[in-house]
Structure formats: structure tokens, C-alpha cells
Amino acid sequence: xxAKLQQExxxxxxxxxxxxxxxxxxxRALLIDAAERTxxxxxxxxxxxLTVDLLMEKIIRAARRGVRVRLLFDDLGLGLSDxxxxxxxxxxxxxxxx
Numbered sequence: 001x002x003a004k005l006q007q008e009x010x011x012x013x014x015x016x017x018x019x020x021x022x023x024x025x026x027x028r029a030l031l032i033d034a035a036e037r038t039x040x041x042x043x044x045x046x047x048x049x050l051t052v053d054l055l056m057e058k059i060i061r062a063a064r065r066g067v068r069v070r071l072l073f074d075d076l077g078l079g080l081s082d083x084x085x086x087x088x089x090x091x092x093x094x095x096x097x098x
Contacts, residue, residue, distance in 0.1 A: 025051050032058040039069045045077030052079070056088075063093035070095045 006017050018024045032039060032055065039062055046052055063069045071088065073080070075098040080088075089096040 025055075028055060029058055032062055035062050035067045037067060039067055040072075041070070042072040044074045046073065046079045048079045059094070060088075060091065063091050066093065068093055068095075070097070072097050074098075 003017055003019075006013075006015065018027060039059065041059070059069055059071070069091075071094065073085075073096070078085075078098070085096055085098075088094050
């Protein structure tokens with residue numbers, strides 16, 4: 001349905017449907033790298049793996065360069081340990097909410 005709506009309104013929206021997982025990963029990585037002031041990220045389920053590790057490294061780098069990062073996680077599907085959450089939240093530019 002979303003693809004049909006996107007075709008019907010081509011060029012009239014900032015919305016772009018990403019249908020492949022790799023496209024979503026690349027888009028998030030590029031947006032994190034380009035952030036200058038703030039990043040607001042919300043995740044429902046996080047499974048530990050290479051992609052999450054790479055994105056978390058990029059998020060930490062963004063915070064180190066002065067970007068204000070706010071992370072909202074669903075505690076039910078969270079694949080991060082309490083220690084990892086504490087480490088993220090201990091950074092002065094990173095705020096973690098569950």
C-alpha cells in the first residue's frame with residue numbers, strides 16, 4: 001500500500017520507502033554521520049550483531065563531535081545489556097530512555 005501511495009504522489013513528499021534492509025542500514029549510517037545538532041532515534045527491537053555495533057559506534061562518534069543524541073528503546077526487545085545502556089547514557093551528549 002505504501003508503495004502505491006508513493007507512486008501516486010511522486011515528488012510531493014519527503015517520505016521515501018526503503019524496502020531492503022541494507023538500504024535502511026546505509027540510510028541510517030549516512031544520516032548519523034551527517035548530523036550536526038541532534039539525533040533522535042527510536043528502536044523497537046535490537047538484536048546484537050555487526051550492524052548494531054557499527055551504528056552504535058557512529059552514534060558515539062556523533063556525540064563526541066557535539067551532536068545531542070536521544071535514544072528511545074523498547075525494553076522488551078532490547079538486545080543491549082544494562083552495562084551497555086549505562087555506558088551510552090553516561091555520555092554527556094547521549095540520553096537513553098526505555
